[in-house]
Amino acid sequence: MSEPAATGNGRREVTVSDVAVAAGVSKATAARALGDYGAVSDAVRDRVLGAADRLGYRPNALARTMSTGRSNTLGIVVGDIENPFFAQATRGAADVAAAAGFDLILSNSDEDLETEAKAIGVQLAKRVDGLLVASASSVETENLRSVVDAGRPLVLFDRTAQGVEVDSVIAANRSGARELTSLLVDAGHRRVAFISTMTHPTDFDRSAVVATSSVAERIEGFLDALTAGGIEHPERHVHLNARREGVERMATRLLTGPEAVTAIVASDSLIALGVFRAARELGLQIPRDLSLVAFDDADWTGVATPGITVMAQPIHEIGAEAAELLIRRVRGDGRPPVTRVLKQHLVERQSVAPPASPG
Amino acid sequence: MSEPAATGNGRREVTVSDVAVAAGVSKATAARALGDYGAVSDAVRDRVLGAADRLGYRPNALARTMSTGRSNTLGIVVGDIENPFFAQATRGAADVAAAAGFDLILSNSDEDLETEAKAIGVQLAKRVDGLLVASASSVETENLRSVVDAGRPLVLFDRTAQGVEVDSVIAANRSGARELTSLLVDAGHRRVAFISTMTHPTDFDRSAVVATSSVAERIEGFLDALTAGGIEHPERHVHLNARREGVERMATRLLTGPEAVTAIVASDSLIALGVFRAARELGLQIPRDLSLVAFDDADWTGVATPGITVMAQPIHEIGAEAAELLIRRVRGDGRPPVTRVLKQHLVERQSVAPPASPG
DNA sequence: ATGAAAGCGCTAACAT
DNA sequence: ATGTTAGCGCTTTCAT
Numbered sequence: 001m002s003e004p005a006a007t008g009n010g011r012r013e014v015t016v017s018d019v020a021v022a023a024g025v026s027k028a029t030a031a032r033a034l035g036d037y038g039a040v041s042d043a044v045r046d047r048v049l050g051a052a053d054r055l056g057y058r059p060n061a062l063a064r065t066m067s068t069g070r071s072n073t074l075g076i077v078v079g080d081i082e083n084p085f086f087a088q089a090t091r092g093a094a095d096v097a098a099a100a101g102f103d104l105i106l107s108n109s110d111e112d113l114e115t116e117a118k119a120i121g122v123q124l125a126k127r128v129d130g131l132l133v134a135s136a137s138s139v140e141t142e143n144l145r146s147v148v149d150a151g152r153p154l155v156l157f158d159r160t161a162q163g164v165e166v167d168s169v170i171a172a173n174r175s176g177a178r179e180l181t182s183l184l185v186d187a188g189h190r191r192v193a194f195i196s197t198m199t200h201p202t203d204f205d206r207s208a209v210v211a212t213s214s215v216a217e218r219i220e221g222f223l224d225a226l227t228a229g230g231i232e233h234p235e236r237h238v239h240l241n242a243r244r245e246g247v248e249r250m251a252t253r254l255l256t257g258p259e260a261v262t263a264i265v266a267s268d269s270l271i272a273l274g275v276f277r278a279a280r281e282l283g284l285q286i287p288r289d290l291s292l293v294a295f296d297d298a299d300w301t302g303v304a305t306p307g308i309t310v311m312a313q314p315i316h317e318i319g320a321e322a323a324e325l326l327i328r329r330v331r332g333d334g335r336p337p338v339t340r341v342l343k344q345h346l347v348e349r350q351s352v353a354p355p356a357s358p359g
Numbered sequence: 360m361s362e363p364a365a366t367g368n369g370r371r372e373v374t375v376s377d378v379a380v381a382a383g384v385s386k387a388t389a390a391r392a393l394g395d396y397g398a399v400s401d402a403v404r405d406r407v408l409g410a411a412d413r414l415g416y417r418p419n420a421l422a423r424t425m426s427t428g429r430s431n432t433l434g435i436v437v438g439d440i441e442n443p444f445f446a447q448a449t450r451g452a453a454d455v456a457a458a459a460g461f462d463l464i465l466s467n468s469d470e471d472l473e474t475e476a477k478a479i480g481v482q483l484a485k486r487v488d489g490l491l492v493a494s495a496s497s498v499e500t501e502n503l504r505s506v507v508d509a510g511r512p513l514v515l516f517d518r519t520a521q522g523v524e525v526d527s528v529i530a531a532n533r534s535g536a537r538e539l540t541s542l543l544v545d546a547g548h549r550r551v552a553f554i555s556t557m558t559h560p561t562d563f564d565r566s567a568v569v570a571t572s573s574v575a576e577r578i579e580g581f582l583d584a585l586t587a588g589g590i591e592h593p594e595r596h597v598h599l600n601a602r603r604e605g606v607e608r609m610a611t612r613l614l615t616g617p618e619a620v621t622a623i624v625a626s627d628s629l630i631a632l633g634v635f636r637a638a639r640e641l642g643l644q645i646p647r648d649l650s651l652v653a654f655d656d657a658d659w660t661g662v663a664t665p666g667i668t669v670m671a672q673p674i675h676e677i678g679a680e681a682a683e684l685l686i687r688r689v690r691g692d693g694r695p696p697v698t699r700v701l702k703q704h705l706v707e708r709q710s711v712a713p714p715a716s717p718g
Numbered sequence: 719a720t721g722a723a724a725g726c727g728c729t730a731a732c733a734t
Numbered sequence: 735a736t737g738t739t740a741g742c743g744c745t746t747t748c749a750t
Binding site: 056058059060061062063065066071073080081082084087088090091094103104105106107108121122124125126127149150273276277280298299300302303304305 | 415417418419420421422424425430432439440441443446447449450453462463464465466467480481483484485486508509632635636639657658659661662663664
């Protein structure tokens with residue numbers, strides 16, 4: 001340990017001790033003045049603060065965490081910060097955290113369990129006071145259990161997890177999907193596809209367990225609507241693994257041939273964008289040749305021609321609410337876990353019409 | 360310090376000492392095995408690792424940082440993570456950081472100097488090994504100086520800062536703006552407006568110092584093109600403070616009345632979106648009634664009707680390159696600071712046409 | 719109100 | 735190869 005507290009350029013950090021010496025008081029007194037706790041006389045406080053200022057003292061949050069056991073930091077693990085959904089949810093959480101005096105550490109899981117495990121490991125190692133996670137899997141929950149086992153408060157958002165008894169904040173995906181899909185069915189569509197990028201080992205069948213609960217619920221709502229519309233084998237209309245095949249490629253496949261679909265429900269706005277592009281590429285007009293609806297009121301859905309009808313989620317609020325619940329837990333709230341379900345709302349635009357050739 | 364290492368639920372953390380005792384070795388040996396450094400016999404390593412596993416040992420990264428002086432963490436301060444530009448740049452940086460074994464801590468500055476100061480303070484307090492920042496001001500640089508003074512490596516991205524001698528990664532904004540604006544001027548437009556949300560105390564005049572260097576450079580390029588086109592008083596065509604007035608409101612103002620502009624250069628894709636909406640609201644057709652160009656190849660610019668002609672920036676690369684430079688500095692690179700200027704490239708779509716009533 | 723000293727969990731000399 | 739010990743910067747008893 002030749003230069004323990006040395007920075008890259010070889011300069012040593014200014015510590016409480018340095019300030020104490022400069023102010024002619026004990027370390028403890030200096031620390032009290034600097035950390036704004038305990039009792040310090042005004043005169044001494046001024047002297048200490050002055051010295052700190054002069055020396056350019058910067059508190060070491062790590063050392064503080066070491067002795068107090070609290071980091072005043074929350075962690076958040078999202079699929080991909082570039083996804084506008086996660087960006088907005090993160091912003092909602094960050095604002096609440098900041099208002100409560102907490103910092104936020106962000107990690108991407110890439111919707112991959114191993115990457116998620118690493119991300120969580122890092123956060124735990126950094127001793128965050130609590131963790132917000134949109135888990136890569138609602139079924140394989142060891143990653144989440146490890147957080148609970150480590151004794152750290154955990155709040156799930158966007159997705160719940162089976163058998164993990166913690167607070168969760170999600171949207172009413174099933175009813176939202178039902179409403180969205182009904183628009184299509186009621187317009188007369190029979191060949192309707194649901195597209196998700198969710199990774200899944202096989203083709204979808206009714207007994208399948210879709211790893212992400214939010215997607216699973218949307219599928220349920222979708223099936224509800226098809227069933228209500230008297231459409232047989234509704235499960236055959238669900239198409240997963242769009243990431244593997246490529247959204248545009250899958251959309252192109254579904255939109256061509258004798259069995260081409262006349263309507264599509266996109267599981268999120270990124271998928272809808274791929275479908276939109278594929279349709280344009282094929283020379284198909286929305287809504288004449290294809291009716292398209294999606295989740296999330298992304299920027300482009302309002303300015304595209306035609307505007308896309310979407311089910312909007314209160315994304316900021318999801319993040320904010322999750323952060324609020326987490327902070328409450330960090331502060332010692334011991335009530336039984338709650339699951340908050342936030343409403344979605346329909347934004348009708350011009351992307352839905354009856355099918356050209358009914359059937 | 361009644362329960363120093365206790366977690367929220369009162370459980371005590373498992374430490375190196377605990378593992379050492381369980382494995383029947385000294386703390387140092389256990390630490391060596393756990394931290395994967397120093398020399399440990401295979402037999403002992405297995406024993407230690409086994410014990411650690413059994414006890415559920417989780418390394419404390421904070422303690423490690425305390426003794427090594429390195430956190431293996433980089434900080435990044437952006438204007439707003441919800442802005443796709445920053446989301447992408449952050450992702451680029453995060454990927455490079457992760458590949459090099461660094462974590463990333465994110466803060467939003469809201470393009471506000473005070474908030475930025477706080478954010479930087481937090482990062483410094485957490486002893487990040489280095490800092491990436493897109494500064495709220497390229498002119499008032501005390502925040503950045505404080506980083507340099509603290510001896511932490513600093514890399515600027517998207518924006519440079521006057522008199523702060525550190526690595527920077529920016530895009531070729533002036534030439535990009537010149538090219539983009541020339542499209543308009545060459546098409547015959549004379550009443551062309553440049554819109555930015557940049558806060559500025561007064562109306563723009565030639566001597567004004569625009570706080571954000573990237574915007575300042577875009578303005579220069581814009582003026583270059585107007586001047587080359589023989590347009591007088593080009594500076595009167597620059598409109599700042601669009602955030603204060605509201606982008607749509609400002610666009611509406613500029614697009615109506617006898618002096619209505621026939622073309623607009625939007626300083627970023629969010630502004631362009633506001634202009635697009637305002638135009639639609641006014642019943643103006645692009646490009647017949649209004650030619651619109653912007654920076655950044657955002658999703659919507661490709662699916663809107665008509666497609667918007669944009670100057671695309673290598674956003675990921677900006678973040679990635681910045682992170683690379685920073686990591687190099689953290690590792691001790693002492694070469695003089697460099698400024699990397701990345702090329703922009705034009706994506707021509709259908710939003711530019713000659714003005715309806717020339718002049 | 720102030721000071722002395724111990725301790726947070728870890729690493730790094732320095733022995734052995 | 736392993737153990738002993740000091741120390742990172744801070745907070746917190748416990749005295750005074």
